[in-house]
Amino acid sequence: MKPTAFEYVRAGSLDEVLTVLEERGDEAKVLAGGQSLIPTMNMRFAAPEVLIDISGVTELRGIEVRDDVLRIGAMCRHVEVLNAPEVAEHAPLIAMAMPNIAHAAIRNRGTFGGSLCHADPAAELPACVLALDARLNIDGKSGPRSISARDFFLGTYMTCLADDEVLISVDVPKVMSENVTFFDEVARRRGDYAMAGLASQATVRSGFITDVRLAFFAVGEVAVRAPHAEQALQGILLQDMDADAICSAIADDISPFDDLTTSGAAKLTMMQVLTRRAVESFAKQGAHA
Numbered sequence: 001m002k003p004t005a006f007e008y009v010r011a012g013s014l015d016e017v018l019t020v021l022e023e024r025g026d027e028a029k030v031l032a033g034g035q036s037l038i039p040t041m042n043m044r045f046a047a048p049e050v051l052i053d054i055s056g057v058t059e060l061r062g063i064e065v066r067d068d069v070l071r072i073g074a075m076c077r078h079v080e081v082l083n084a085p086e087v088a089e090h091a092p093l094i095a096m097a098m099p100n101i102a103h104a105a106i107r108n109r110g111t112f113g114g115s116l117c118h119a120d121p122a123a124e125l126p127a128c129v130l131a132l133d134a135r136l137n138i139d140g141k142s143g144p145r146s147i148s149a150r151d152f153f154l155g156t157y158m159t160c161l162a163d164d165e166v167l168i169s170v171d172v173p174k175v176m177s178e179n180v181t182f183f184d185e186v187a188r189r190r191g192d193y194a195m196a197g198l199a200s201q202a203t204v205r206s207g208f209i210t211d212v213r214l215a216f217f218a219v220g221e222v223a224v225r226a227p228h229a230e231q232a233l234q235g236i237l238l239q240d241m242d243a244d245a246i247c248s249a250i251a252d253d254i255s256p257f258d259d260l261t262t263s264g265a266a267k268l269t270m271m272q273v274l275t276r277r278a279v280e281s282f283a284k285q286g287a288h289a
């Protein structure tokens with residue numbers, strides 16, 4: 001199918017994006033890499049009257065190392081993030097996740113910000129920013145604001161962005177030497193959307209594990225933390241971690257529902273397998289910290 005007719009505006013600056021968004025309200029949609037929006041329009045699930053192409057807006061580009069955060073521009077393409085040495089050094093969790101996002105052709109066009117704004121529950125990056133407690137920088141008619149990843153995602157394909165707002169960049173706290181990180185997912189083939197996935201980070205100090213964040217994806221309406229399982233790990237001496245107890249706590253946190261390919265029960269088992277792998281990996285990384 002083909003999309004319905006639309007106007008196309010190639011914005012040259014952030015001001016221009018915000019002006020068109022203010023004038024056209026919910027008739028307008030921002031176009032980043034187009035890897036999700038264009039198929040949606042082709043299937044006529046979306047029919048915006050105007051597309052605002054943000055690919056030429058310099059304010060949305062670039063990866064910058066700041067004092068204690070790594071700032072990733074919303075318009076950074078997946079391939080740039082995948083290949084950036086700054087990401088590998090300061091945000092290894094994101095570097096681990098990137099090769100799992102789709103295939104090279106899609107990573108050449110798709111963007112970091114587009115993936116977050118699209119808020120697909122099976123996408124890797126929402127879970128990563130949740131696990132890293134990142135902050136999302138937004139601008140719009142009522143001025144700039146910064147919001148925690150915890151508050152950004154509202155549901156399947158739903159975020160807290162207003163119609164006149166744009167995601168500008170994401171501030172990811174730089175990894176510290178005491179941090180341990182783990183990323184893994186179960187997918188039918190490499191590059192397919194995951195059936196279940198886990199992005200996680202914790203801190204190990206004097207052999208004790210703290211600040212545990214387990215963020216699961218492809219198991220619910222939105223990427224989700226697992227507070228009971230996190231609590232079962234919190235403050236525990238590495239060698240005393242009880243993988244069985246932590247894995248069974250997952251069932252108290254999340255009841256995955258069936259999707260087109262995978263039953264909720266199978267997803268729960270995958271989550272427990274991933275959690276066990278995370279615990280083993282934390283123990284190994286912590287022993288060398």
Ligand SMILES: Cc1cc2nc3c(=O)[nH]c(=O)nc-3n(C[C@H](O)[C@H](O)[C@H](O)COP(=O)(O)OP(=O)(O)OC[C@H]3O[C@@H](n4cnc5c(N)ncnc54)[C@H](O)[C@@H]3O)c2cc1C
Nearest residue numbers: 030032033034035036037102110111114115117123124167
């Ligand atoms: C075959 C295929 C397989 C894929 N597999 C995966 C996968 O395994 N994992 C995965 O995570 N993704 C996957 N994707 C999705 C891909 O990562 C997309 O690039 C991503 O979801 C959307 O990014 P985009 O830049 O293309 O955004 P677009 O398609 O341009 O936009 C998506 C939505 O976000 C909004 N938007 C974009 N940028 C901004 C911004 N800065 N501010 C406000 N709103 C904005 C748009 O208006 C639109 O509503 C796949 C896509 C395809 C086609």
